[in-house]
Every structure is written in structure tokens, then in C-alpha cells.
Amino acid sequence: ARIAVLISGEGRNLQALIEACAAQRIDGEIVLVLSNRAQARGLLRAQQAGIATATLAHRDYASREDFDAAMLRVLAEARPDFVVLAGFMRILTPAFIRAYAGRLLNIHPSLLPRHPGLNTHQAVIDAGETEHGATVHFVTEELDGGPRIIQGQFKRRIEDDAEALAERVMQEVELKIYPQAVAWMARGELTMADDGRVSLRGKM
Ligand code: GRF
Numbered sequence: 001a002r003i004a005v006l007i008s009g010e011g012r013n014l015q016a017l018i019e020a021c022a023a024q025r026i027d028g029e030i031v032l033v034l035s036n037r038a039q040a041r042g043l044l045r046a047q048q049a050g051i052a053t054a055t056l057a058h059r060d061y062a063s064r065e066d067f068d069a070a071m072l073r074v075l076a077e078a079r080p081d082f083v084v085l086a087g088f089m090r091i092l093t094p095a096f097i098r099a100y101a102g103r104l105l106n107i108h109p110s111l112l113p114r115h116p117g118l119n120t121h122q123a124v125i126d127a128g129e130t131e132h133g134a135t136v137h138f139v140t141e142e143l144d145g146g147p148r149i150i151q152g153q154f155k156r157r158i159e160d161d162a163e164a165l166a167e168r169v170m171q172e173v174e175l176k177i178y179p180q181a182v183a184w185m186a187r188g189e190l191t192m193a194d195d196g197r198v199s200l201r202g203k204m
Helices: 012-022 041-048 064-078 094-099 120-126 162-186
Strands: 002-007 029-035 053-055 082-085 104-108 131-138 148-155 190-192 198-200
Touching (some): 012 162, 041 053, 064 094, 104 162, 148 162, 148 198
Parallel strands (some): 002 029, 002 082, 029 053
């Protein structure tokens, strides 16, 4: 499968996907890493792995629609089978989401439907919750609200502050569940129907 990854920053999820492709745990190739920030460290990770990169600075565009249209053009040249959001910190327009309906994955650092949006780790502390984790889901027009694919969770320790939780979500959950979901997708085993129903061939 041909995979495109959208990033904005550090790119640790991207790194896990690069390694899973190299180890053939994902039957696919990352054909493009696209960032909205030129300084994103994930771009260097991609370049070190010999993966094509592109940067489109959202500030160079007059509107979200224009920015997304530019991203769609760059993506179209890379001909991805599906697109993976890995710490991509821009909200996508309906036009973009429709162009990749059923072919667009995101990872979110909470146990959705709890805590969509930003600052999820502090939100978990403030709500006094004892479980935390991350969710991979298909992207739909509802922010962080698309059909869920896989979640991983852990028990919050009393001493875990927001920073510690962020680290645990990444290390204990995200770096494991995202390569798994992308592997299913690359094998064509994971689909989202028009009514939003997720099916995982042979496993669900
Ligand atoms: C992850 O926690 C992701 O869920 C969130 O931003 C973080 C991205 O980190 N949306 P990285 O860029 O993959 O290192």
C-alpha cells in the first residue's frame, strides 16, 4: 500500500510507522510525509529514512479551504491509498475529509469519546479519571468524533502529572496501536462503510 503521513511536529508516531514498514510489520511504503511546519522534526526523520517530504505552511494561504486544496494537490501527486494523521495539528475542511473518506486515519491522545480536542491529559486529571489512553479512528467531519478503530489504555498513577501522562500515552499506547491500525489498513483488512460502521476482516 502507498501511505502518506501528515505531521506538524515531533513525529514519534511517524517514526514508529517508518520502523514498522521497514520491518514489514506494515505491508506498505510511506510515499510522502507532508508537514504544515518547516521546522517539524518529523521531516528529518522522514529524510533520514529516504522518504519524500513536502512542507506547506498554512499561514501562506488565505483560507483553510485554500490550504487544504493545496494539500490535496500535493497528495494527489503521491497517489496514496490512504492518509495517516500523526500529530497533524490543523483542523481539516469537509472538502479534504470527503476526498479521503474511509481512507483517513487519526490518532488522538484520549479514550474517545472522552476528551476530544486539545489538553487531554490535564482534562483526565481534572476529571479525576483513573484510566487514560489513546484512540485510532477514521476521520469524519466531526472533530475527533469519527468511528473508532483501536484503543489502548492504562491506569493513571496518583503522581502522574499532565506531562507524565503525555509521555505514557505515547510510549505505552500510541507507538503500539498506530502501527497496528496502519498494518490492518495496508492489508486492506480495515474498512469504514458509508454508514460509519468499521469492520476488520477476520478479527472483529
Ligand atoms: C500525539 O500524542 C498525538 O496523539 C497528538 O500529538 C502527539 C503527536 O506526537 N495529536 P508526535 O508528533 O507523533 O511525536
